[in-house]
Amino acid sequence: MLAIKTNNLTKKYKEKTVVNNLNLSVNKGEMYALLGVNGAGKSTTIKMLSCLIKPTDGNAELMGKSIIKDETAVKQIISVSPQETSVAPNLTVRENLEFIAGIFGFSKAEAKAKATKMIEDFDMADIEKSRAKTLSGGWQRRLSIAMALISEPEIVFLDEPTLGLDVLARRELWKHIEKLKGKITIILTTHYLEEAEALSDRIGIMAKGVLKAEGTANELKAKAGTEDFEEAFIRIAEDEV
Amino acid sequence: MRRTLVFAGRNTKEIIRDIFTLIFGILFPLVLLVLLSAINNSIPKEAGMSLFDINNLLPGVAVFGLSFISLFTATIVSKDRCTSFILRLFTSPLKPSQYIVGYTLPLIPISLMQTIVCYIAAFFMGLEYTPNIFPAILVNIPTAILYIALGLLCGTIFNDKMVGGVCGALLTNLSAWLSSTWFDIELIGGAFEKVANLLPFIHAVKAGRFALSGEFSEILPEILWVSGYALVIAVIAVVLFNYKMKQDK
Ligand SMILES: Nc1ncnc2c1ncn2[C@@H]1O[C@H](COP(=O)(O)OP(=O)(O)OP(=O)(O)O)[C@@H](O)[C@H]1O
Ligand SMILES: [Mg+2]
Secondary structure (H helix, E strand, O other), rough: OOOEEOOOEEEEEEEEEEEEEOOOEOOOOEEEEEEEOOOHHHHHHHHHHHHOOOOOOEEEEEOEOOOOOOOHHHHEEEEEEEEOOOOOOHHHHHHHHHHHHHHHHOOOHHHHHHHHHHHHHHHHHHHHHOOOHOHHHHHHHHHHHHHHHHOOOOOOEOOOOOOOOHHHHEEEEEEEHHOOOOEEEEEEEEOOOOHHHOOOOOEEEEOOOOOEEOOOHHHHHHOOOOHHHHHHHHHHHHHOO | OOHHHHHHHHHEEEEEEEEHHHHHHHHHHHHHHHHHHHHHOOHHHHHHHOOHHHHHHHHHHHHHHHHHHHHHHHHHHHHHHOHHHHHHHOOOOOOHHHHHHHHHHHHHHHHHHHHHHHHHHHOOOOEEEEEEEEHHHHHHHHHHHHHHHHHHHHHHOOOOHHHHHHHHHHHHHHHHHOOOOOOOOOHHHHHHHHHHOOOOHHHHHHHHHHHHHOOOOHHHHHHHHHHHHHHHHHHHHHHHHHHHHHHHO
């Protein structure tokens, strides 16, 4: 079954086409990495799929629900970790987590239990009572991602989740993401190519709003005629294939 | 309903944990009250100057204090709007009406508390207990709603840096100068008095003064004036907020 299916999804700002007739299919439980240079349209695609902005043209269905017609239903099954860290500054780590669980409709007791689980999973026991604004950038980032997962979404969008994380924290997060594999559908953007290669089932490469190629890392390498994934990415993104 | 309350709870924490809330919301009005009472005590009785008598002063300072409620409202709304926190909220199942109620709700008890603190402090400055203080506190509720609506409006329009100037400086000063608290506007007269009478601030203060002195029949027109403004501004704020929410981010 398809978790995400976009149909000529397009976004224009004035005359500038930022996402151009995107046709993307992501299977349920799949981890799909969206790659592309700065300004390729990755975040804009995520924003459209998460109902933050309206497409200029085209449509998309998430678990069979239209992002245009069934906004509320879509919002209940997705969650997003935005490209910029996004936490409530004056709330503690635990309060941030319980807050998100609460606005997704979980009861107080459920929210508490889920927060406890997240704090455990993400090794945040030592900081659970610290206010978010006092955390380092990397810890805020982890909290931000934990907040995206606490609502038990069916589809989660992680926009550059490992941005600003140290090497250890990044590997740690990889482990969390790997545990989710197969259970929920994950769309991830990143500029760390080895991350996409290591984590994702399939990879899509965008350039100037267009999906240039998609497939497994090996398929993309074969397509570009190189053994090196970075080289393959460059060739595909620069239209040399 | 629970979602709205959860959001309101978060907003309450976000507001009261800000040290500025304490300083401006509670301490500043108290300092003014103390200062102006002290000035009043040093004015000889023969001067016949009653403006700073605690019965006149208190409703004025209470309204002035509420102008900071606008600042608190506007600050949280604009901060949420200007950071990516709004992206998280907007991809959650919260609806526009739940945002508005969630932002408004916490500020009603906060403003009531602020007024009550002012009244309690006034006892130490010579306010005599009469049952009238209860209606005097209650008539501040429409005023509080007016200031919350103004805050919602400013928070929707301005970014978090501009909000400090518009609500923190402009609105508080308007409330101060045009409310007949610091000086008697009737003595100035002319266009200034006309403008002041058209605006809601002086009526908010008068409602409190009438309530405190037990002239209950005079209260209604003043409250209606304030409520009218509160209603219109609330409607504008809600419409604009909804519009901004739908607008591309
Ligand atoms: N509100 C907007 N108005 C006009 N142009 C916009 C707007 N938002 C995004 N763009 C443009 O759309 C293009 C794609 O932006 P987007 O944020 O989707 O890129 P991205 O692939 O996520 O890049 P990055 O890797 O830097 O995060 C950019 O050229 C950007 O300037
Ligand atoms: Mg981006």
